[in-house]
Amino acid sequence: MKKLVLSLALTASFAAAPAFAQSAPAANPQAVAATKAMLDAMEIRKNMVGMYAEMQKTLPAMMRQQVVAIIQADASLNADQKKEAAEKFETKLPGLTQAISKIFSDQALIDEMIQEIVALYANNYTVDEIKQLTAFYQSPVGRKMSALMPKLAGESMLIGQRVMNPRIGKLMQDVMQEVQKP
Numbered sequence: 001m002k003k004l005v006l007s008l009a010l011t012a013s014f015a016a017a018p019a020f021a022q023s024a025p026a027a028n029p030q031a032v033a034a035t036k037a038m039l040d041a042m043e044i045r046k047n048m049v050g051m052y053a054e055m056q057k058t059l060p061a062m063m064r065q066q067v068v069a070i071i072q073a074d075a076s077l078n079a080d081q082k083k084e085a086a087e088k089f090e091t092k093l094p095g096l097t098q099a100i101s102k103i104f105s106d107q108a109l110i111d112e113m114i115q116e117i118v119a120l121y122a123n124n125y126t127v128d129e130i131k132q133l134t135a136f137y138q139s140p141v142g143r144k145m146s147a148l149m150p151k152l153a154g155e156s157m158l159i160g161q162r163v164m165n166p167r168i169g170k171l172m173q174d175v176m177q178e179v180q181k182p
C-alpha cells in the first residue's frame with residue numbers, strides 16, 4: 001500500500017509541477033494592464049475552463065497507466081498481490097478523479113493562474129508587444145486559435161502521454177526497483 005501511495009504522489013507531482021515555480025517579480029503597471037486586456041481578448045478564463053476539462057479526461061488514464069506500471073514492476077509482489085493492488089487502486093481512482101475535478105473547478109485556481117500569467121507576460125514582453133499580441137487575438141485567426149485552444153491542449157496532452165508515458169514509466173520502474181533493494 002505504501003508503494004501505491006508513493007506512485008500516486010509521483011503521479012500528482014507531474015500534474016502539479018507548475019506549483020513549484022517561483023512567484024514573478026513585480027511588473028510594470030502599464031504592461032500588467034495591457035496583459036489583462038490581451039488575456040481578455042484571448043478569452044483566457046473560458047479557455048482555461050476548457051483546458052482543465054480536457055485535462056480531467058486524460059488524468060485518470062494517465063494515473064492508471066503509471067500506477068499499474070509501478071505495481072507490475074514491483075518484484076516484491078506476486079501475481080495475486082499485483083492484481084489486488086491494481087484492483088485496490090481502481091477503487092480509489094473515482095475518488096481521486098473527483099478530488100482532482102474539484103480542484104480544477106475551483107474559480108480561485110483560475111484567478112490565481114491568471115494572476116501568475118499576467119505577471120509572466122508583463123515581465124517578458126514590452127507594452128507594445130503585448131498590444132500587438134492583443135491585436136492578433138482580436139483578429140479572425142487569433143479568435144480561431146483561442147476557440148481551438150482547449151481542444152488542441154487536450155489532444156496535445158494525449159500526444160504527450162503517448163510519447164512520455166513509456167519513458168516516465170521506465171524511469172519510475174527503475175526508481176521503484178532501486179528503492180526496493182536491500
